[in-house]
Amino acid sequence: MTTPNSPGRSTSSPLSSRTRHFVLPRQWASMRRAEQLERESGNRVIHLEKGDFQGDEFRPAPHILEACVKAVHDGHVRYVPGPGLPELRDAIAAEATRRGRPTSREEVLVTMGAKHALTQSLLTLIDNGDEAVFPNPGYPPDEFWITYAGGRVVYAPLVEPDFHFDIDQLSKLMNDRTKVLILNTPQRPNGMTVDRLAEIGELCQLNDVTVISDEIFSHMVYPPARHQTIAAVEGMAERTLLVDTFSKSYIMTGFRIGWCVGNRDLITAMDIFQQNSVTNVPAFVQHAALAALTGPQDHVIATRDRLRAKRDRTVAALNAMPGITCPTPDGSFYVFPDIRGTGMTAQQLTDHLIDHHSVGVVAGTAFGDRGEGHVRITYAVPDDVLDEGLERIRQAVENLG
Incomplete structure (x- = not known):
């Protein structure tokens, strides 16, 4: 009979060996840090690190919500x-x-x-x-x-x-x-x-x-x-x-x-x-x-057009900052600017932005070593939030010297 202390059986952890690589999602590390900073300091963080929509301008079309409610009632x-x-x-x-x-x-x-x-x-x-x-x-x-x-x-x-x-x-x-x-x-x-x-x-x-x-x-x-x-x-x-x-x-x-x-x-x-x-x-x-x-697809087209305008606004602002170059992406709601001209690594700049300027972005290395020298920024946010976040990034990189 095998007992918990029998030779050959480890008692150090009940977890499967398949979990040895388990870590919390790397792409959410900035979000976890930013939210912790908000809780502990009370400072408002501009969240440009989340892979989601923010603000009331981004909501499902009314006919989608109505169908969901009707389905529940039915x-x-x-x-x-x-x-x-x-x-x-x-x-x-x-x-x-x-x-x-x-x-x-x-x-x-x-x-x-x-x-x-x-x-x-x-x-x-x-x-x-x-x-x-x-x-x-x-x-x-x-x-x-x-x-x-x-x-x-x-x-x-x-x-x-x-x-x-x-x-x-x-x-x-x-x-x-x-x-x-x-x-x-x-x-x-x-x-x-x-x-x-x-x-x-x-x-x-x-x-x-x-x-x-x-x-x-x-x-x-x-x-x-x-x-x-x-x-x-x-x-x-x-x-x-x-x-x-x-x-x-x-x-x-x-x-x-x-x-x-x-x-x-x-x-x-x-x-x-x-x-x-x-x-x-x-x-x-x-x-x-x-x-x-x-149903009607006009809401999809309107959302795409709204995001395109935000993309262009973001790309232009980033390209005007010292040490940053930002290609114009074909799609999504992310930009992935090259920040190597700042003299910082992706993680260094990400930490600096969160800790000293209360703006969250994601280090490109969360997506692999070829992401070094880049950060990911989400622009699916209200224009005033986007502008404030970009302004904080501008101030941060201009003051690095």
Whole structure:
């Protein structure tokens, strides 16, 4: 009989060895620090570090909220089919089809946000020893779940200033152990769209690699740039999992609902995963999402135009500051300025801004070592807050000397 003190059994921790890499999300470190400073000092912090909308100007369209309330009053508060309401899956299939990836209901899974779709897909696809090619800089939760699944993260360095993939380098990173390539377009944290998708698709087909295409800012691409999905590239529909969400396009971050489209075998496996974990996305939330997707889209266009104006305002202000250069991103609600001219590292400047000027940004190194020399700034905030935050950053960098 084995006892707690038997040889060979550690009593130091009850945690699984799979949790050894567990740390709080790096991209939220600035937010945790900024909120602590507010609590302890009472000083008002300008939050440009949060990956969310702020202020009353950013609210879901009225017809979305009305659909959610009506669904609750109508009794849509029970379990529903795991993969999602049929009518919502049909609407999502139509959305994916419009992007150039012909899609049927059976190829759609409604998830608890895009993050849960990414989690489920990685835990479903990655075996021990599999390699996943990951953009650097990239989105940290993907690394987290690749590691948890026993996979190995292989970093593909993105090339500045537009953070594009080096196709030759990407080719060298792929081998018979490569299982997955992760794309994010528009990219987090820099907002640039991914180009040369046909060439990337050819590499994936040649090496039998599945693509997870994270497209959460698909409707936040500013003309003349346009959103494109690798799932529409010839030969890539069956080997791409397209992931999107209602959070960004429809300002529904707190609703926690997203979706993914892929081949039926993968979607079936992920549905089994979902039904054995969260069961299903709440029915009333799905009704709100259905209203968002099938109702008037003028609110989406108005939000995009509002954000474009804020992007331009932010880029212009940053480029006028000493030691900072800021390219104009294609989409998202982030900018990723180069701050190397200040003489500070990304973390040093981030800490300095929070501690001495009460403005929160995210160090670029939260997204990988290729983020060094950059900070991420969110501009989906009221204009007066944005202006004050940018003014505090200006004062900070002008006084560094």
